[in-house]
Amino acid sequence: MDRRGERFCNEEVYGAALGHAMCETREGHAWLILDARLVKLALRECLRGKLWAFQSVPAMLLMLAGRKRAGSLADLAARIGSDPAVLERTINAYNLGALNGIDRAFGKSAAMLQPLMYGPYYAIDISSDSRVFPCPSITLGGLRVDETSNAVLSAQGRPIEGLFAAGRAACGLASNHYVSGLSLADCIWSGRQAGRAAAGVVLANAAHSLTETD
Ligand SMILES: Cc1cc2nc3c(=O)[nH]c(=O)nc-3n(C[C@H](O)[C@H](O)[C@H](O)COP(=O)(O)OP(=O)(O)OC[C@H]3O[C@@H](n4cnc5c(N)ncnc54)[C@H](O)[C@@H]3O)c2cc1C
Incomplete structure (x- = not known):
């Protein structure tokens, strides 16, 4: 979600699509919100050895070291500087959809809709200037070249x-x-x-x- 505490993208999309939405519409700043149950599930997935190291290592680093943690959503909002009312409204709306298996706002697939209900809650800074995430962006574009000879x-x-x-x-x-x-x-x-x-x-x-x- 963005700095205010609002969702702006389907979180399951390919990383480049998420980065594009974050940079083009949210000035490169976003938080990933997780609850204790989801962190446990994600860590287990990282440790099962089915992911590439470039996927599991940054994910574990972010979940264990690059996170803000709080017992309630209101406290989490205070820790990340977002609006507590907006964050709670966003999570409540998301949870309602997740429990029904329908994400009306962004069309996230039912399989990926995980309700966030079990504190403590975590916020991970996935912004383009995050110091903990080692590879949030790659170079695109470059010098103008002749298309036949480069x-x-x-x-x-x-x-x-x-x-x-x-x-x-x-x-x-x-x-x-x-x-x-x-x-x-x-x-x-x-x-x-x-x-x-x-x-x-x-x-x-x-x-x-x-x-x-x-
Ligand atoms: C985690 C990750 C996953 C990716 N997955 C995919 C994928 O699945 N499919 C895909 O198509 N693309 C993928 N990419 C993107 C792809 O890897 C890059 O776009 C591609 O490697 C860029 O190639 P390049 O030759 O332009 O630059 P680079 O591969 O970055 O090569 C530039 C080289 O120049 C060297 N260099 C830099 N400065 C100097 C200097 N001053 N003097 C001498 N040497 C220098 C660097 O050390 C480097 O070896 C991925 C990128 C990342 C980071």
């Missing part, structure tokens, strides 16, 4: 001699919004293209200097 373009739109960019240092398919898989694929494709173009320049220069020495 040569970096100047402000005037002309290729800068000898300068090539690839991967997330260059603009590409994943420039505007992250889509899993697309980023690495685009890096490989643009890296090969930039490498081939750069090698072409080296070969042309070598051929040129050979003809000059002949």
Whole structure:
């Protein structure tokens, strides 16, 4: 939820979609609210070894070290600086939906709707500037390049001699919004293209200097 204590997104969406909503609509700030039962379930899931380390390690770090804890929702709201009335209203509405298996506000699936009813309650800072979460964001977009050679373009739109960019240092398919898989694929494709173009320049220069020495 956002700084005021209101939900703004279906919490089960892919991380990049959540990050997009948080950064585009909530200035990069959000809290994840859990209750004692959900923390226990989540820790058990992390320890079962079925998640990648880059998923389970930050999750455990956040749940054990990067959290604010309070016995009631009103106290939790005070600890995170949100409005207690708004937070309680939000959680009550969410719980009502969770108990009925329907999330009218954001369409979260019934399987993921877990009511938050058993204190103590926890708030985890998932903001883009969180110091505990080690990888909340990745680079998207980059320098403007020529699409056939990946040569970096100047402000005037002309290729800068000898300068090539690839991967997330260059603009590409994943420039505007992250889509899993697309980023690495685009890096490989643009890296090969930039490498081939750069090698072409080296070969042309070598051929040129050979003809000059002949
Ligand atoms: C946790 C996580 C999960 C991800 N999962 C996926 C996924 O499932 N699918 C997908 O498509 N994408 C995924 N991504 C995104 C993808 O990994 C990146 O978009 C991609 O690796 C970017 O590649 P790159 O070559 O542009 O940059 P990088 O891989 O970041 O490479 C840049 C390199 O430059 C080096 N470097 C930096 N500064 C200097 C310097 N001054 N001198 C010399 N070297 C320097 C760095 O050490 C690094 O090795 C994930 C990213 C993260 C963080």
